[in-house]
Amino acid sequence: MPRMATRTRPGSCCGIPLEPAPLPGPEQERLAALFRALADPTRLAVFRLVAAQREPICACDVVDRFDVGQPTVSHHLRVLRDAGLVRVSRQGVWAFYAPDPDGLALLGRAGALLAGEEVSAVA
Amino acid sequence: MPRMATRTRPGSCCGIPLEPAPLPGPEQERLAALFRALADPTRLAVFRLVAAQREPICACDVVDRFDVGQPTVSHHLRVLRDAGLVRVSRQGVWAFYAPDPDGLALLGRAGALLAGEEVSAVA
DNA sequence: ACGAGACATTGACAACCATCGATGCGTTGC
């Protein structure tokens, strides 16, 4: 069986840890996926380039601005797309990428979500 | 030599991509490291637990609340510490972790940093 | 229809990483 802490706990009147706000359902994994998508420096730069545009940017213009190959950029764009951070629209042979409003909103709330949110004390 | 796009570009009057706000120096890697620290679901949960406390939380209390082993929790706490998200203070045998205000501030700004920031057009 | 170009997909490979068991290092109580 699991052992409990046997040593007398450090002095503190209310040493009972608080519970973080329980993230509804798969929200936790969703958030982690969002962060994972931005965890790579190259991909973060790609996203920043896409997010900086006033209108959708052509994939070829993204490829031109990075040292990695075209398949790699395509892969990064796909990861960003799966994470809900960018959206793609086709025009003929070209693929145009734009930031996804939902992803941006979630990203904006992420800071507040993680900053300070305690709910209830727990045994 | 590198080939240029030869096909006539899609119709757009101002099809010149904008540049994202150039992140000062190693800021880009710093941000990526921040996101990488939160990219793992378990570690994200650990951080949320620490961030939810009003006072520093004992490492043993963190270990108690997760299914992974104590070395793994210790590892996660170290990663969060290296990312500047939590701070540690010792009291005897115990280690108390608290959210790092700087990390929280950077995390809060991250959303705005990535949302919409264009600066100048570029050839 | 044919070829060329834009983009996605596949397979392979090296680097990274989350996790565990074992061990080490301080500290505390006896």
Added chain:
DNA sequence: GCAACGCATCGATGGTTGTCAATGTCTCGT
């Protein structure tokens, strides 16, 4: 001092991932 405990570190391992070269698919101009 000594044994027990809290926590960190080490070594190993299986899974994940960023990157590339090669190839596939679709579209457009001629």
